[in-house]
Amino acid sequence: MNTDKLVEVVAGVLYNPQGEFLLSSRPAGKAYAGYWEFAGGKVETGETYLTALQREFKEELGIDVIQATPWLTKIHKYEHAHVHLHFYRIGARQWRGQLCAREQQSWCWQQPGKLTVTPMLPANAPILAALSIPTRMRGQFNTGFHTVSAQEPQLKILPYHSGIAAAVSIYAPANQLQYLAQQHPIDHIWAICSSREQWQQAQSAAAIIWPISSIDDIKLLLTLLQQEPSSVPVMVFQKKTGLTTPQPDWMNLGAHGIIHELE
Numbered sequence: 001m002n003t004d005k006l007v008e009v010v011a012g013v014l015y016n017p018q019g020e021f022l023l024s025s026r027p028a029g030k031a032y033a034g035y036w037e038f039a040g041g042k043v044e045t046g047e048t049y050l051t052a053l054q055r056e057f058k059e060e061l062g063i064d065v066i067q068a069t070p071w072l073t074k075i076h077k078y079e080h081a082h083v084h085l086h087f088y089r090i091g092a093r094q095w096r097g098q099l100c101a102r103e104q105q106s107w108c109w110q111q112p113g114k115l116t117v118t119p120m121l122p123a124n125a126p127i128l129a130a131l132s133i134p135t136r137m138r139g140q141f142n143t144g145f146h147t148v149s150a151q152e153p154q155l156k157i158l159p160y161h162s163g164i165a166a167a168v169s170i171y172a173p174a175n176q177l178q179y180l181a182q183q184h185p186i187d188h189i190w191a192i193c194s195s196r197e198q199w200q201q202a203q204s205a206a207a208i209i210w211p212i213s214s215i216d217d218i219k220l221l222l223t224l225l226q227q228e229p230s231s232v233p234v235m236v237f238q239k240k241t242g243l244t245t246p247q248p249d250w251m252n253l254g255a256h257g258i259i260h261e262l263e
């Protein structure tokens with residue numbers, strides 16, 4: 001196989017009503033057989049990402065995916081293939097049917113941040129970490145943000161200051177990322193972005209925070225989500241401004257979650 005050619009792959013993070021997500025094991029005969037992954041596979045000629053996802057879930061697990069939300073993308077080079085992964089989230093109400101393993105694979109429900117199965121496909125480690133980031137947070141820019149709902153992973157993130165404990169998740173402007181990565185673990189740094197350049201710089205951070213205080217912020221974020229889908233979760237920070245423009249449905253457009261500013 002020519003491993004230089006980029007192969008388009010879709011994978012779905014399928015949820016049940018308890019907020020758990022599905023992992024399946026790769027069947028015998030495939031590369032990385034026995035490793036755990038999100039169900040999915042290669043996009044075939046003429047398919048959209050959604051139709052490919054629907055076909056794969058039907059073939060592998062016998063269920064119907066009604067809708068799916070674009071989430072993260074990632075490029076990864078394996079020995080056997082160079083893949084462009086497109087991860088989608090499929091909410092509990094966005095699929096129907098009875099799960100059954102149609103390819104002699106195993107499957108199991110997992111809770112974010114509490115994996116009980118191993119090994120994972122190598123490209124998936126940051127994707128699994130991203131699932132532990134809550135989708136609703138709130139707080140103030142100067143003091144930090146925290147999870148809103150008891151049903152979601154509990155997380156607090158604080159503005160960076162020197163000497164802050166390495167285990168704390170912090171946020172700082174994207175252009176300080178390189179410097180801060182020498183002081184603090186990169187997988188605990190969230191990057192604040194408001195330009196294309198910063199968006200690109202932030203692709204090695206744990207997450208992006210995109211503050212919205214003007215129509216231009218909305219327009220640019222819409223463009224970036226469409227043209228340069230992120231490989232790290234994007235949190236839309238809705239600032240308390242006089243902005244009267246209705247906000248797009250960010251969660252359906254590729255954002256991971258929303259941060260609401262408190263007075």
Ligand SMILES: Nc1nc2c([nH]c(=O)n2[C@H]2C[C@H](O)[C@@H](COP(=O)(O)OP(=O)(O)OP(=O)(O)O)O2)c(=O)[nH]1
Pocket residue numbers: 009010011030031037038039040041042043076078081083085121122123124
């Ligand atoms: N399905 C899936 N594939 C993933 C994930 N993460 C990841 O790196 N991959 C990689 C592994 C493979 O190299 C590639 C998917 O190709 P595949 O061989 O499983 O695709 P397929 O089901 O269409 O297989 P086939 O018909 O060619 O046998 O993407 C993931 O979470 N799910």
